[in-house]
Amino acid sequence: MAIWVVADKCTGCGLCAKACPYGAMLVEDKLARLGPRCTQCGACLGACKFEALLSDLTQEPAPDLAGYQGVWVFCEVQQGALARVSLELLGRGAVLAEQLGQTLAAVLLGHQVENLVPELAAQGAGRVYLAQDPGLADYSTLAYTRVLAELVSSHKPSVLLVGATPLGRDLAPRLSRRLDLGLTADCTELAIDPQDGSLLQTRPAFGGNVMATIVTPRARPQMATVRPGVMPLGPRREGAACEVLRQVVALEPGDLLPRLLASQARGQKPADLTAARVIVAGGRGCGGPRGFELLARLAQALGGEVGGTRVAVEEGWLPAPRQIGQTGVSVRPELYIACGISGAIQHRAGCLGARYIVAINRDRRAPIFSVADYALAGDLFKVVPALLAALPGGA
Ligand SMILES: Cc1cc2nc3c(=O)[nH]c(=O)nc-3n(C[C@H](O)[C@H](O)[C@H](O)COP(=O)(O)OP(=O)(O)OC[C@H]3O[C@@H](n4cnc5c(N)ncnc54)[C@H](O)[C@@H]3O)c2cc1C
Known part of the structure; x- marks a missing residue:
């Protein structure tokens, strides 16, 4: 992103300098100027009341994001069972979906994993996107990225949450790159902005000394990962029903090139x-x-x-x-x-x-x-x- 000052609109009021977290905006002779410490973060852009600060992003027309609906949780399967972090994310996702007035959906990939659907419904999912294929039996970056990218492209969710497990930390960045999206990793809090319904993604920054809240105003879905144990489990809805949408899986030979030949547990199971x-x-x-x-x-x-x-x-x-x-x-x-x-x-x-x-x-x-x-x-x-x-x- 590039930011510049429109000299004949700038009044030198200093609002932009106050908004800059880096002290990089300088006001000299009643004119704002970007100093050498500017990181182009854009925090100053919204502060100017005189349209004197522009960026290449403000020049571009705002994308139409109205068609993106629904809160999705990618649900990870670990040794035949749902990962606890996925259940935690369903709990938080249910709150977000209710605030947005949208559906909470679970995304389940694997082979012969349909038996897990009732548990997803009990944890709050109103809809399950189910993709089953022998090629998805073991996690593979390319295969999972292809299927998830196709699901996202065709159903257009507004929010996509992934657990920050070793698998999630591999999958989420790859997916965000494939779909040209942003990704906020390791969030500790997620909320909905009551003004515009955007996802407020809070995470520690600068070595944990500040909590930064990140918004994604120009892309959908808003993607975030959350570490296990951060969010509480939601209330269980025993026997709840949900809609199941089956995805046709068409993997390319190249998606299956990395193959899991064997796996071996390392020593004692680490304490959970x-x-x-x-x-x-x-x-x-x-x-x-x-x-x-x-x-x-x-x-x-x-x-x-x-x-x-x-x-x-x-x-x-x-x-x-x-x-x-x-x-x-x-x-x-x-x-x-x-x-x-x-x-x-x-x-x-x-x-x-x-x-x-x-x-x-x-x-x-x-x-x-x-x-x-x-x-x-x-x-x-x-x-x-x-x-x-x-x-x-x-x-
Ligand atoms: C980027 C980054 C990430 C970090 N991540 C983590 C992290 O994940 N987890 C983490 O823990 N830290 C993390 N740290 C380190 C963190 O900043 C602190 O340095 C660390 O938590 C301090 O550990 P401590 O409380 O054991 O030691 P100290 O801060 O040295 O505290 C020791 C305490 O013990 C008390 N004490 C001493 N003797 C006794 C006694 N006999 N009886 C009762 N009390 C006694 C002292 O009064 C003192 O309060 C991170 C730091 C950075 C920069």
């Missing part, structure tokens, strides 16, 4: 913190493996899992799949006990979905206390043994 009801998490304050042994005892007494901060993972006290936060997993247990964790924004991003947060920290000003339901100010090596002593089977 996203499904845990209780998590005892530790940070630098645990001081080392001895502190985490204590946390493991508390987790065991409560029937929960152990997680922790990036520091704990980097120190080698905890395996990487147990890292909670912006670059780890997002969790929403009933109970989250944070031990020796300061509560940096990148960590909080992964645990704020917990129903109750209990924080144990010896620093009364630790930021984790500002989000905790119960704050235990003290040394975790005294507080955790006291909790264990009070729990049946914990001593």
Whole structure:
């Protein structure tokens, strides 16, 4: 995008400079000028009341997006079952669809997966786009991209949500490129703008220091990925019915060139913190493996899992799949006990979905206390043994 100032319309009012997040818009001698720090982000464009800022996009006629209707969730199948993140997205998608007054649809690709349709209906899907073919039995980037691109091109949804799993992170960018769309990855919040019905896609930016809300005003569908555990499950509608639209699959030989010859599970199945009801998490304050042994005892007494901060993972006290936060997993247990964790924004991003947060920290000003339901100010090596002593089977 290119932005320029129309000199004879500019009054030098400075509204554009106020709107610029980079301090790149300069006003000199009552005339706005784009400084060297300008990233062409376009934040200034809407701020000008005098039509003195133009871009090549504002010059182009607005595309007609009225024909795009419906909220779609790409539903991933993992070992014959629906991925939990797909169910979470159906829960959020149902809210978005209701606000838009549109249908929530699930998109299901695979081979002999029709048995999953009732579950999609129970999770809120009013319609299922079903594409079945032996060539779709195992995930393949080219085959899945072709089928999904054809579905999107012929049915024109307004919103398309994909789980940010390894599969989703491969498929969504490929699809967005194929269809020449934008893609907002790793969203932590999705909402509908009450003014114009566009999808507000919020995600951490600049290393997690700000939350950016992204809109896609000139393209449809609005595509976003969301990590597992970020959105809550919606209410189940037991026995609900839904419309099933079958897609004729016509794969090209080239789509099937990459073939899955064999797959092998790697060692022990990694812990799934996203499904845990209780998590005892530790940070630098645990001081080392001895502190985490204590946390493991508390987790065991409560029937929960152990997680922790990036520091704990980097120190080698905890395996990487147990890292909670912006670059780890997002969790929403009933109970989250944070031990020796300061509560940096990148960590909080992964645990704020917990129903109750209990924080144990010896620093009364630790930021984790500002989000905790119960704050235990003290040394975790005294507080955790006291909790264990009070729990049946914990001593
Ligand atoms: C781009 C980016 C992504 C990131 N992603 C993540 C992420 O996904 N997850 C994540 O966790 N971090 C992430 N971080 C790192 C994050 O910014 C913090 O550095 C990290 O969360 C701090 O970990 P901590 O709380 O264990 O350590 P500290 O911040 O050092 O806090 C230790 C706390 O322990 C307390 N303490 C010490 N001893 C005791 C004791 N005996 N008893 C009780 N309390 C005690 C201290 O008072 C202190 O509050 C990321 C950072 C960046 C820049």
